[in-house]
Amino acid sequence: MKKSPFILAIAGGGSTYTPGIVKSLMVRLADFPLAEIRLYDIDSQRQQIIAPVVEKVIRDHSDSIKFTVTSDAEVAFSQANFVFAQMRVGQYKMREQDEKIPLRHGVVGQETCGPGGLAYGLRTILPMVELIDLVERYADNNAWIVNYSNPAAIVAEGVRRLRPQARVLNICDMPVAAMRNIAAILGVDRHQVTVDYFGLNHFGWFTHLYVDGVDRLAEVREHVARFGLLTEDAAATDPQHADPSWVKTWRNIKPIMDHFPDFLPNPYLQYYLMPNQIVEHQDPDYTRANEVMDGREKKLFAAAAEYQQTGILPDAFHVGVHGAFIVDVACSLAFDLRQRHLVIVENRGAIANLPYDAMVEVPAYITAQGPEPVRxxxxxxxxxxxxEQQLASEQLLVEATMEGSYEKALQAFTLNRTVPTMQHAKAILDEMIAANQDYWPALKQAFKDGQPQS
Known part of the structure; x- marks a missing residue:
């Protein structure tokens, strides 16, 4: 039976990830046919740089797919069947602040974890809700938003609170990247590995690693004890996760498992379980944001300029798990494939001793009606x-956004495991308020110096 082609909009079309996602779509056209791809970004200048690269990728595979580049939401989303969301509010200049402000106070500086992740969440929740409203206004009534926007746990909790009926599936490629490394260690294809996993986004553990029905966690555990979650020659990691900071991240799984060997941790747990060591090895003047701007960003923009001048597109982007995963999920949603993927869903008993309404990351079967979590x-x-501690921090941050509450923001920062004291939390929060004045909702203090504010 012939599949009807879809209209797909990519919100955040100016992202340097966009060409890789589109290449992933092009090699899967038989599985996920497309009538039109629309790039949508409020930063039209940046999008116009990326768009010719994307169009070249499309035309290398298809002459029939319509390609639209726009900053008009109605043009982008009208009758769209799918929207891939990958917004970065504040772009890399604010990611740099997210990382460097905490480091000035001796606290982990990271994009999605610790104070940096909380700051990023305060910038992203309300724009994500605005995007949902635009999609619901203009798109097909059955359209799905597949959301890649970070910090995924906080964004998912904000959407649950503010738009509970929205057709949004929140995903993250970090567990899938770990599965890619696991598969390489075991000498199998990533799709041959079936996992059990529980946690929150960027805060979870693999409990079983099945290949052909056999649990091979013990084998991977033995490997991690020697090399971390890398192949012996580290050749399996794709360029997206192979920069020096990422190699260190994959290796830091080893000390975590040395202390707590039962389960295989998500690599981001290093920021919560060994923050002192992380801070000691971070350069407060040159963080991961600078590494990306000087690496992937610069490389792709240079390639775009070269293509404009010569008509030849250098090999400047990589098709890894980031693009492949979002296409896998979209296919399963579109055609009710019931494929099993790790996604972010409302708990509803999947983790029996966590709150029913928590947004958790667990395996789920992806159907045309959405995810069915595995218990x-x-x-x-x-x-x-x-x-529970991490969940409370994230939920308080969402409440701070909804209520404009300084106190709840301070509680969220104080409760985060990366922050050692309430004094650190207040100092970082106050500095971040100044840095984010163009992005954050206003945070009002109900009390100052112990006295009610009028």
Whole structure:
């Protein structure tokens, strides 16, 4: 039976990830046919630089797919069947602040974890809600938004609170990147690995790693004890996750498993379980944001300029798990494939001893009606306590956004495991308020110096 082609909009079309996502779509046209791809970005100048590269990728595979580049929401979303969302509010100049402000106070500086992730969340929740409203106004009634926007856990919680009926599936490629490395270690294809996993986004653990029905966690555990979550020659990592900072991240799984060997941790747990060591090895003047701007960003923009001048597109972007995963998920949504993927969903008993309404990351079968989570049962007390603390921090941050509450923002920062004291939390929060004045909702103090504010 012939599949009807879809209209797809990519919100955040100016992202340097866009060409890789589109290349992933092009090699899967038989599985996910497309009538039109629309790039949408409020930064039209940046999008216009990326767009010719994207069009070249499309035309190398198809002459029939319509290609539209716009900053008009109605043009972008009218009758769209799918929207891929990958917004970065404040772009890399604000990511740099997210990372460097905490480091000035001796606290982890990271894009999605710790104070940086909380700051990024305060910038992103309300724009994500605005995007949902635009899609619901203009798109097909059955359209799905597949959201890649970080920080995924906070964005997902904000959407749950503010737009509970929205057809949004929140995903993250970090567990899938880990599965790619696991598969390389085991000498199999990533799609041959079936995992059990529980947690929140960027805060979880693999409990079983099945290949052909056999759990091979013990084998991977033994490998991690020697090399971290890398192949022996580190050749399996794709360029997206192979910069020096990423190699260090994959290797830092080893000390975590040395102490807590039962499960394989998400690599981002290093920021929460060993923050002192992380800070000691971070350069406060040159963070991951600078590494990306001087690496992937510069390389792709240079390639775009060369293509404009010569008509030849250099090999400047990589098609890795980031693009492949979002296409896998979209195919399963579109055609009710019931494929099993790790996604972010409302708990509803999937992790039995976490709150029913928590936004958790677990395996789920992706159907045309959305995800059907796999029940992971009760999790051990140690892991549950860590999850509850992180969940409370994220939920307080969402409430701070909704209520414009300085106190709840301060509570969120104080409760985060990367922040050692309330004094650190206040100093970082106050500096971040000044840096984010063009992006954050206003945070009002109900009390100042212990006295009610009038």
């Amino acid at each position: 992971m049962g009760n999790v051990p007390q140690f892991h549950r306590a860590l999850l």
